[in-house]
Amino acid sequence: MTLGYRGRAAWSLLLLTLAAPTASPLKLAVDGQTVVDQLTKLATFTDDPNPAVTRILFTENDMKARSYIKQLMAEAGLKVREDTMGNIFGVLPGANPNAAAVGTGSHCDAIPLAGMYDGTVGVIGGIAALGALRKANFLPARPLEVVMFTSEEPTRFGLSCSGSRAMAGVLDAEYLDSRRDENGTSYLEAAAAAGYGAGSYEDMLKGARRTFSDLSYFVELHIEQGPLLEQQGQQIGVVTAIAAPAALRVSFSGDGGHAGAQLMAWRNDASLAAAELALFVERAALGTGSPDAVATTGFWDISPKAVNSVPREAVLEIDVRDIDGGRRDGVVAAITAEAASIAERRKVRHTVDLINRDPPATSSPFVLQAVRAAVSELGYSSREMVSRAYHDSLFMAQVAPTAMIFIPCRNGWSHRPDEFASPEDIARGVKVLAHTMAFLAGNARAEDRQEL
């Protein structure tokens, strides 16, 4: 992790505070419906029929989506490049070719049976923001870039945010190699088959590394994935922190048997151990007494899948999040202890693996200031809020000062086919993003901003 940026950021905050009021107001043409049409086209690259979207890393539909994103970047006048991890960049060059860039972006992969707005709004919306700045003849001092991150969702390799983890230098080669997909394929093999990768994990990870010397700020646009903005009638969420996520995998294993012949007294049914643990996971989150603590048993694999067989194996993946990292760790510890106690009582074997336990991220005060200035310049209503969902920004915050911009989504729904954000809300989000990035990059033609 690069620690050097915080001092420089504080210095810049002072400059921005002085400089912002004198900048000439931007007039950007952003058409929400065009963005929605592009999102709709992107949604057709899916393994399940629309309205559902299922798009898994480096599958045929993911490759089609990547081609389409590169096409949109090129059409917006951006310079396209890709890195060894499969992250795709669209760059609008700045007046100062040596300055570190201002980045935005998000992801286009989608978990099974998800919707068409999660992540994609931050990629296609990011392209639209840079395209609008270019059309407005805004010449940034720093380069602007929009990135489509590789695999924010953990579906294929059980690892979230592989692209941004690699950029932040917090992805271990050996660990990455251990995450095989359901066919036993490694990440390196899958990347190579998709035309990415490098000869080794080390080179692949090195090829994706970013530092504060080439990325000065990062800001991500995303749908809220919660109901607060909609419920309170606010247009923009200014994200001050990202909750600390942890994930664990618990396996129970019993002796199975025939559902007719194996009498109840002799059974050690792995699925019933799993059922007890999933109910405990719910109680553990509720038991904190805090609405910010959430715990979910999202993945269940009970086998053999046969109505006439006593389940022999049960694998659960459990997700625990909280804005308070310590309280989150308490819930993880309680679940781990309960798994052992259930296994003992039900006479099943068990294992618990911690898949990840990432630290929470606090947004950069400087980038937040830029977001607030953009919102105010545009005259939108807003609220400060925390993100309970995982985002690539969690890792980008370890590279450069980072914040996020949320827009409302219907009923707070996400990760489901009826996920929805309106063209109007999307257009507002894109404009706030563009204004924020313009602030952060500096306008090369404004004499009073050249010191950035």
Added chain:
Amino acid sequence: MTLGYRGRAAWSLLLLTLAAPTASPLKLAVDGQTVVDQLTKLATFTDDPNPAVTRILFTENDMKARSYIKQLMAEAGLKVREDTMGNIFGVLPGANPNAAAVGTGSHCDAIPLAGMYDGTVGVIGGIAALGALRKANFLPARPLEVVMFTSEEPTRFGLSCSGSRAMAGVLDAEYLDSRRDENGTSYLEAAAAAGYGAGSYEDMLKGARRTFSDLSYFVELHIEQGPLLEQQGQQIGVVTAIAAPAALRVSFSGDGGHAGAQLMAWRNDASLAAAELALFVERAALGTGSPDAVATTGFWDISPKAVNSVPREAVLEIDVRDIDGGRRDGVVAAITAEAASIAERRKVRHTVDLINRDPPATSSPFVLQAVRAAVSELGYSSREMVSRAYHDSLFMAQVAPTAMIFIPCRNGWSHRPDEFASPEDIARGVKVLAHTMAFLAGNARAEDRQEL
């Protein structure tokens, strides 16, 4: 269902009681190791690596297994025929070409990750029994036949015993058509692709129909799939009844959401409703106070399968069995009521479908008498017992007087890769089967048996 046979069976019982003592003892050469070698070869036709066996109806491996079974039947000197449902018969002609046959047989399909003895011992063992009778120059008065039933296991179409249900005339065309596999393929399409079927469901079902006028008795050899014979050191189980099975499918459906953003208070997690119901299923069986009542949640499908998504759909398939049909129905009713109550409390939608609820079968006293006579003639130890597992005999009992012969299996294990029966136990089972069928068919060369 043919009701006419019961009177005739009672009349035959009297004859057998008079005739049996005068029959000359059979001397049959049965080599258990040869049968095991053939079972081992059959086990290589599997979708999962041995020792596991996975063999699903009309898949490539099922078709290879069918070829091998037809080859073994031909090598044993049996006449091979197949019916429209894909049931395969090997026939040893009798002296009286018009007499109704004496049948044996079982199944060769295997649920995912099962073993190599369930069902297969009754098919390859049945071929061995008929082959041994033929080699011993036993000329039966009635024809003898061994059948490999189509799809005793419910894996592909969620319907058990499709071959024997069709033989018994208790399989409805419309219902069968409604049972699609996971790709939406119908039974008729799958059968046609495998070279079976007929132009319509009606013709296919008609083509497989058996009645008492062409099948006089049926007896099935099978591993016990429970521990009683092994625990009590007995060699043969004489099966007096088959427990009454029922199966139901319960679906819960909630609103899903993002595992981070959807706070606990707003969730209606379908997987937790499923977890509560599965634990209730266990309590309901235990609550009867009878060791004969068993209930299993063998099939779980929780979706979307994503660690960062609140489960939206949960489908459970629940199997309930008891030797007491009324008590079994009480457990089914309690589970159905509990599903509704959980759905209401957890604010999820739900459906309950009864997949099947078959009546229990009582073995024919006449066929049991023949089995007991065979056991006694061979000098084996035995016990009377009920079968808690489902068998094709459950439906064959609706065609003709039926009973079953069990042999021990290690630890009572079944439906798992380490399922095991010894060559010695298999040889004993085959001999009891051969002697029983010889009794039931009548020896054409014994003057005192010609009245059969």
